[in-house]
Amino acid sequence: MKAPQPTRGRVLSLIWFPFFFAAAMSVLYLAAFAHPEPHDxxxxxxxxxxxxxxxxxxxxxxxxxxxxxxxxxxxxxxxxxxxxxxxxxxxxxxxxxxxxxxxxxxxxxLVPVASGDVSGVSLFFYGLPMLLVGLITSIVLLQFGMWPVRRKVATIAATGAFATVVAFTAGVARDVIPADGWLLLYGFLLTQAIGWLTSALPRLVRQFFMPVAMTFVLILGIPTSGATVNADMLPAPLGWLHRVLPFGQFIEAARASAFFGGHGLAKPLTVLVAWAVGAALLLAWTARPAVVVAVPQEVIEPGHQRLHGTVRSTAGIPVAGATVLTLDDGGNELVRTTTGADGSYQVDDVRTGLHHLVVTAAHHEPEIVTVAVHRRRAEPARDIVLTDWNDPAGNLTADEIGARRSLI
Known part of the structure; x- marks a missing residue:
């Protein structure tokens, strides 16, 4: 069987980003770094x-x-x-x-850089791993779409703490940053703000997660950081972004704390904390459980059971209109039904024994679940997860998709 191919619209909805990435990075990075000019x-x-x-x-x-x-x-x-x-x-x-x-x-x-910072830009490279680790962690977490949010938060905290300690230790050991313990706090705060924010994006922007996340972190975050070229020597739009984006304000907070005795620390720290709080709230909102409407249970005759449950995507969104096909152990079709608006389904009058549920839905990968129906035991909910083509966590190859479809 020939593996299914994506539509032209889906290809265009994804392939545009490498072109945009190359163009935007070339324009913004050269504007920021190649010819600095004073602005106020x-x-x-x-x-x-x-x-x-x-x-x-x-x-x-x-x-x-x-x-x-x-x-x-x-x-x-x-x-x-x-x-x-x-x-x-x-x-x-x-x-x-x-x-x-x-x-x-x-x-x-009057205020020189640390003695080991010969280039004068070590603060940027000290902060860069902490900026990127949050983004990289959120990309890795796409492979664990069904993890509860608390486990994702714990993972982001672990990678952020590791990156913060390693970057600080390396920077102090090389004498490129002062041994200011507050930098550990500011660095960890940056990792969590970026990690929480980018982990919330897949639920909001779906297949556009990578373009949105990389634009925010790499295309905009790095040239506006003010670490290599100060904000008052950036083009005016980039200078404005420096004052509101988290990486730029981390640089300002670290610089104020480590070199200027905390003078001017309040504003960048407030902005950085605001990003962290906003990212935490956004992650909590996107991870909220779906509302399930309880369906009154009907009386089932002895010797028969009801199969029921909810069909959801890997993002936890109920899949309405999915087809649920019930087969007996010999592969014969018994009942065909569809899910409701809340993704729920139920199949009544199912005899005891081994059965197979085949679930299909538009723009989702099919799923086959084998269930054993017992005579004198209430059957639990059989919740089924389908991989959404537009979900960045759905990373099956075309050959894998074709192999799975050949089973149906």
Whole structure:
């Protein structure tokens, strides 16, 4: 038997994403990293402001360098001594840019990066595993679609804790981040926010899970992080996304805690916590059990039984209109019925012995269940799960689908 092939519409609904991924990543990553330009870059000035500043600078008169030490200002320029005060811990790229533009006689780094961070971007690579582990865990959990939500949450917590501890230990051992214990909390919070959010997506967007999740985490999350190029040197739309997306706010929280004594920590931490709370609520909402309407039981004659249950997809959604075919042990058709709006079915007057239930539904893989019907025992509900073609957890190959269909 020739294996069934997907329709053209289904192919197009999935195959568009690699093209979009390549185009979007090329445009956004090059816009963010290739040619940084200031956008509302705050420069403090002691004395006279430098002449011929490029567009995008916001200068303000100051009397000291405290704004740089606290992370509020990008830099302070002292015109009397032609000295530029920067904080490379806030952004090494920005510090180098300001030095190249202002040509100071002396550049003073008030808040340097950790001694092992030669490139100045180690904070980004420290945070990257914690960003990705939540997404990867949710992809793996697609293979366990019938796990209860508590088990999924426990798995996300385990992988998140492992990634957080390993990344922190490696970063401190290489002296690329300070040994600030609060980073463990912020990192774990990021892993849970991403893991919970992406684990809730399959129920909402179904076959579009990968495009939505990877767009959120990779295409938007990385170039707007502000870790390699600070937010005030990103294009305005990316700078705005930096202020609301979880990875960018994790970077800001980690930077404020580790290098600036907690100054400016409240805002990014609040945004990060809000993402975690929202993701937890969304996951709980998508994992809510389906409402099952109780059907009054009718009296069945002695020697006969009723087979009943509910047909659901791997996402836990009731499948209405599914065909339930009851065969005896010899393969002879006995009864044919369909499921109701709530996915329930029942077959009355079933004799004792071995029977087979063959369940089929449009856009679902068929399922065969063998049941033994007993004479003097009330039959329990025979709930059946069908693999939905549009469910990312339904990952049968075409050959496997053909083999299963040949059984019916």
């Amino acid at each position: 870059l705050r420069l403090g000035v002691i004395g006279t402001a430098p002449a011929h500043l490029p567009p995008g600078f916001a200068t303000e008169a100051v009397t000291g360098t405290g704004g740089v030490a606290d992370g509020d200002l990008a830099a302070v320029y002292d015109s009397a001594t032609s000295t530029l005060y920067v904080a490379s811990a806030a952004s090494g790229t920005r510090a180098d840019y300001l030095t190249a533009v202002l040509h100071p006689a002396t550049t003073v780094d």
